[in-house]
Amino acid sequence: MSARLLRVCVTGPESTGKTTLARRLADRFHTEWVPEGSRVYAERIGRALTADDVIPIAREHILLADAAAELVRRAHGRMLVLDTDLLSTVVYARHYYGASPRWVERMERERRADLYLLCDVDVPWLPDGIRDRPENRGEMLALFREAIVRRGAKYKLVHGDWESRFLIAVSAIEEMGLGAGLGAGRGAG
Template identity: 35%
Template sequence: MITVCLHGAESTGKSVLAERLGYPWVPEYGRTYCEENGTDLTMADLLAIAEGQAEANRKAMASRPPVLLFDTDQLMTAAWAQMLFGEAPDVLFRYPKADHYLLFAPDVPWQDDGTRFFGPDERRAHFAALAEEMLVRAGVPFSRIGGSWQEREAQARAVIEGIGKPDARPW
């Protein structure tokens, strides 16, 4: 089984692409949490989101599909913690990691959906940089995904199809 986590700033197409790629995928628990509890988040909320996502990921992994996509994981929660509170607790780096991460660039229009924080300005760019910083800090393999919606989908497919093939490394 190969696990791939979609990672990056808000409104970069991660959830939409997760649905379109045709692989089993685990939705973002944080969205559900915020819709149910509001967006006035504390660090305790972020830690609860991290644990809720971990539980959803574990349940999905139990069926052992050949490829499983995570809409997010605790490394993205670490970026949120750093952005909102100026620190990323070590516990967020202790969760199991995906086999590969797709880092989505913030080069498509931002859209407010009622749960997003960091709009189309320097905050979005800063958040995107923090997202990448968390991947680097964790030492996980990742590929950059950017461009038009069609380009993003093609890039993601190429990377996923190349994972585990020694001669096909599109990243």
């Protein structure tokens, strides 16, 4: 029986460097990263999201995460890096639509990350055509932190310039023992 795959999730408000950090961490630890399911979905449908999109977004994320996890397992890796997960789907569904579907909440509980890297809002907002509401990043950061703490999940706030964020994240992964002996994933051989 293979060891359980460890999940590190980069999460937080929009335009805080999550994708860049997830990619860098995957490279650093020779593993796969999972793109943000809501972004993949939003780019594909090409319209504003509604409450009816919450379950399809969750399904998109699950498909992407499961496919990446399978690649890591086949390479005998031990860690997967996620550019957000279903916690983000739940937080945004509650914020924008007032509730999150029970199925999404259940899936979020079952698929919770081993470590959340919560990206602070101390970097400039970069518009990209999908992001909105730059003025509420502080509010969203508080909602993410509250959701993580309420779940009793392990997390580390990553802040500062881009290199500081990366170093804080690497240190948090290594402190949990998640970085040791990972080898064998993508690019490790």
